Amino acid sequence: MNWLIDFFADPANWSGSNGIPIRLLEHLEFTLAALVVAALIAVPLGLLIGHTGRGALIVVVSANLARALPTLGLLVLIVLLLGTSTVLPVLIPLVLLAIPPILVNTYEGIRGVDHDLRDAAYGMGLRGNQVLLRVLVPVALPLILLGLRLAAIQIVATATVASYVSLGGLGRYIIDGLATKDFPSVVGGSVLVAAFALAMQAVFALAHRLSVSPGVSQRLKVR
Amino acid sequence: MDDQPLIRWDWIGRNWDTGRAGSIMSLLVDHVIMASLAIVLGLVIALPMGIACVRWRWLYQPTSGVMNVIYALPSLPVFMFLLPVTGLERATVIIPLGVYAVAVLVPAVVDGITAVPDHVRQSAVAMGFNPLRRLLQIELALAVPVVLAGLRVVAVSSISLVSVGALIGQGGLGNLFTDAFKRDFLTPAIVGIVLIIAMALIADGLLIFLQRVLTPWAKARRST
Numbered sequence: 001m002n003w004l005i006d007f008f009a010d011p012a013n014w015s016g017s018n019g020i021p022i023r024l025l026e027h028l029e030f031t032l033a034a035l036v037v038a039a040l041i042a043v044p045l046g047l048l049i050g051h052t053g054r055g056a057l058i059v060v061v062s063a064n065l066a067r068a069l070p071t072l073g074l075l076v077l078i079v080l081l082l083g084t085s086t087v088l089p090v091l092i093p094l095v096l097l098a099i100p101p102i103l104v105n106t107y108e109g110i111r112g113v114d115h116d117l118r119d120a121a122y123g124m125g126l127r128g129n130q131v132l133l134r135v136l137v138p139v140a141l142p143l144i145l146l147g148l149r150l151a152a153i154q155i156v157a158t159a160t161v162a163s164y165v166s167l168g169g170l171g172r173y174i175i176d177g178l179a180t181k182d183f184p185s186v187v188g189g190s191v192l193v194a195a196f197a198l199a200m201q202a203v204f205a206l207a208h209r210l211s212v213s214p215g216v217s218q219r220l221k222v223r
Numbered sequence: 224m225d226d227q228p229l230i231r232w233d234w235i236g237r238n239w240d241t242g243r244a245g246s247i248m249s250l251l252v253d254h255v256i257m258a259s260l261a262i263v264l265g266l267v268i269a270l271p272m273g274i275a276c277v278r279w280r281w282l283y284q285p286t287s288g289v290m291n292v293i294y295a296l297p298s299l300p301v302f303m304f305l306l307p308v309t310g311l312e313r314a315t316v317i318i319p320l321g322v323y324a325v326a327v328l329v330p331a332v333v334d335g336i337t338a339v340p341d342h343v344r345q346s347a348v349a350m351g352f353n354p355l356r357r358l359l360q361i362e363l364a365l366a367v368p369v370v371l372a373g374l375r376v377v378a379v380s381s382i383s384l385v386s387v388g389a390l391i392g393q394g395g396l397g398n399l400f401t402d403a404f405k406r407d408f409l410t411p412a413i414v415g416i417v418l419i420i421a422m423a424l425i426a427d428g429l430l431i432f433l434q435r436v437l438t439p440w441a442k443a444r445r446s447t
Contacts, residue, residue: 003307067379068423070386073416076400080409157297161387165404174303178391183306190300201295 007173007188018172020192027169027196030159034091035152038098042151043144046106050140051132059107066100071158079165090167094158098151105147109140141212149204156197170196231410245398251418254395258382258422261317265324265377272325273332274358283333290326298323298387306391316388323384324377331373335366368441371434378426383419 007013013020049055074093082089113136121135137144163171173189176182208217240248276283301319309315339362347357386397394401399415402408435442 064379064427065420067376068383068420070383070397070400070416070419072386072389072394072397072400073412073419076404077409077412077416080403080407080412153295153297157299160297160299161390164390164401171299174299175390186303186306190303193300194296197295197297198292201292 003184003187004191006184010184013185013188023168023170023172024192024196027156027159027171027193030087030091030094030162030167030169031152031155031200034094034098034155034159035148037091038095038151038155039102039148041095042099042102042147043106046103046144046147047110047132047137049103050107050110051128051136053111056107059104062100063104066097069097071097072161072164075158075162075165084166087167090162090165094155094162097158098155101150101154102144102147105143105150106140109143109147110136112143113139138213139216142208142217145204145208145212149201152200152204153197156193156200160193227409229409230413234408234410235414247396247399247414247418250396250398251422254382254385254397254419254422257313257317257385257388257393257395258320258378258426260313261320261381261385262324262374262378264317264321265328265381266374268321269325269328269332273329273336276329276333277336287330290329293322294326298384299390302388302391311391311393313393315391316385316393320381320384324381327377328370328373331370332366335369336362338369339365364437367437368434371430371437375427375430378430379423382423382426386415386419 012018016022046059049059071093074096075090078093079089082092084090110132117135117139118131121131126134159167159169160171160174163169163175170189170193173185173192177185177189235247238247240246243249272286276286298319301322302315305315305318309318343361343365344357347361352361386394386400388394389397389399389401392398396415396418399411403410403412403415
């Protein structure tokens with residue numbers, strides 16, 4: 001507890017390039033950048049595979065491989081291969097690790113839509129793309145959001161570990177603190193990362209609430 | 224980066240089993256021990272918790288809420304929270320991984336048991352099974368496929384997460400990653416990644432085999 005007070009009461013931790021506001025902003029930047037890139041790749045791919053049913057094997061394989069792949073190993077490997085002169089090499093693993101959860105859940109969401117519903121949409125004269133965008137996506141939205149949330153969790157965790165290979169962000173307090181036996185910094189940084197992760201959870205819960213149709217989330221009872 | 228070959232096989236040969244701590248073999252053994260302890264710890268805690276959540280339904284909502292929160296916490300800071308209590312020891316890695324395992328397994332146990340059809344449960348009652356025997360011989364037996372599916376997720380992700388422990392010096396094969404980074408030397412990183420993925424695949428295969436053994440009825444149904 002005293003370590004926490006030491007850390008948060010130290011004015012040096014609130015200003016400059018190693019200050020909490022800057023580190024927090026860095027962490028947010030990496031997380032959002034990686035999440036957006038991963039979503040731009042994985043959501044369309046998941047929709048395509050789910051809608052056409054072709055290439056389902058990619059989904060299964062990538063899901064299993066992503067779970068087994070050690071994040072620290074991937075970070076070290078890519079940084080050793082590409083160097084750390086820019087931030088880019090460190091962002092690659094973040095994106096790679098965020099793709100599978102989005103891809104799998106988008107795919108499962110589309111595949112899981114009731115066949116009667118799909119047939120009804122075609123029966124009403126909608127074309128393939130319209131069925132996908134107006135019927136399948138809204139119904140699958142809870143799972144797509146779940147995928148994005150799991151990806152965000154994965155990115156926050158990996159970005160923390162990535163401080164070891166010289167990425168900025170909140171992980172720096174933990175890694176630097178360990179190196180210099182500065183335990184207030186380690187514990188304080190850990191609290192910040194945990195709070196950041198929980199805040200991400202809350203944002204996604206809110207997004208779910210706002211964007212999922214009441215009929216799908218069963219907040220509206222159908223009589 | 225300088226021109227080093229992707230893999231230096233002679234390094235692997237020299238460091239495979241030197242008999243000292245830090246050889247690839249001893250790190251591998253370390254890794255297996257930590258991952259399996261975490262998985263077993265998770266299962267031992269999750270089973271009674273899951274059963275309790277089925278018996279007293281009101282417990283499930285708050286429990287799954289807490290599990291969701293825990294699962295969202297990144298592993299590195301969680302290791303650090305334990306540091307003042309356990310120090311730079313294996314337990315600092317094993318305990319959080321066990322807790323993650325619980326967070327995945329409790330919903331699996333609950334789903335598995337509640338998916339047992341009601342008529343099966345009633346048949347058991349009619350045959351004179353008391354609640355304990357019914358739980359052990361009917362409900363848990365039928366929940367095996369769902370619980371094992373959860374256990375496969377837990378096993379694979381625990382094996383890969385142990386390596387993060389290398390940042391506090393307790394990461395099994397993860398120590399190869401920190402070693403590779405410190406010395407700007409690719410080979411250990413590649414060896415570590417390959418061995419960890421291989422281990423995860425083997426664990427996954429073992430659990431699939433275990434499921435075949437524990438659910439003989441599934442095979443009978445397939446063959447008819």
